[in-house]
Amino acid sequence: MFREVPVLPVVLPLGAAVCLLLVWRLHRRRIFTWPRAAVALALGVYAGGIVANTVFPIFLDKPARSAEWDTYLALTPIAGYGVADAVTNVVVLAPLGVLVSLVLARPTWWRVVAVAAAASLGIETTQYVTALTLGGGHVADVNDLLFNVVGGALGLAVLAVLARVPAVARLVDRFRWR
Numbered sequence: 001m002f003r004e005v006p007v008l009p010v011v012l013p014l015g016a017a018v019c020l021l022l023v024w025r026l027h028r029r030r031i032f033t034w035p036r037a038a039v040a041l042a043l044g045v046y047a048g049g050i051v052a053n054t055v056f057p058i059f060l061d062k063p064a065r066s067a068e069w070d071t072y073l074a075l076t077p078i079a080g081y082g083v084a085d086a087v088t089n090v091v092v093l094a095p096l097g098v099l100v101s102l103v104l105a106r107p108t109w110w111r112v113v114a115v116a117a118a119a120s121l122g123i124e125t126t127q128y129v130t131a132l133t134l135g136g137g138h139v140a141d142v143n144d145l146l147f148n149v150v151g152g153a154l155g156l157a158v159l160a161v162l163a164r165v166p167a168v169a170r171l172v173d174r175f176r177w178r
Contacts, residue, residue, distance in 0.1 A: 097155020116152020
């Protein structure tokens with residue numbers, strides 16, 4: 001009915017750019033290894049997947065909406081927010097907590113949470129702007145932001161707990177960028 005912005009021509013170059021930038025960073029710092037390159041690839045694929053699933057669909061010729069600007073915002077914490085939505089948002093950003101903690105030279109709790117918060121804020125802002133201007137199909141929700149950050153922190157926590165096992169710690173160290 002309405003023309004959509006195709007997903008793959010947007011997310012494939014985005015994912016490739018993220019991956020290539022990270023591999024370039026590895027070479028520049030002279031710490032390139034194939035396990036670290038695998039982390040760069042995982043982050044590129046993850047970035048593309050997140051954008052594909054949180055921003056799209058975007059419509060090119062959807063009629064202008066007459067709704068108020070706050071129609072596409074959900075700013076009330078927890079009220080009316082489903083458990084399934086909360087779990088989904090935690091699970092979706094948990095891999096970011098793992099991947100960021102591998103990439104950062106000093107992956108402190110606050111740095112990883114800050115990256116998760118910035119990524120989630122970027123997602124929610126993009127959802128709002130596309131809903132308002134391009135007929136996007138999402139609503140920016142403060143609860144999504146909250147539970148995404150919890151997911152990023154959980155990913156870091158899971159990696160930290162697993163890395164206490166000596167065999168896992170040796171494996172994780174092969175993928176760390178420090």
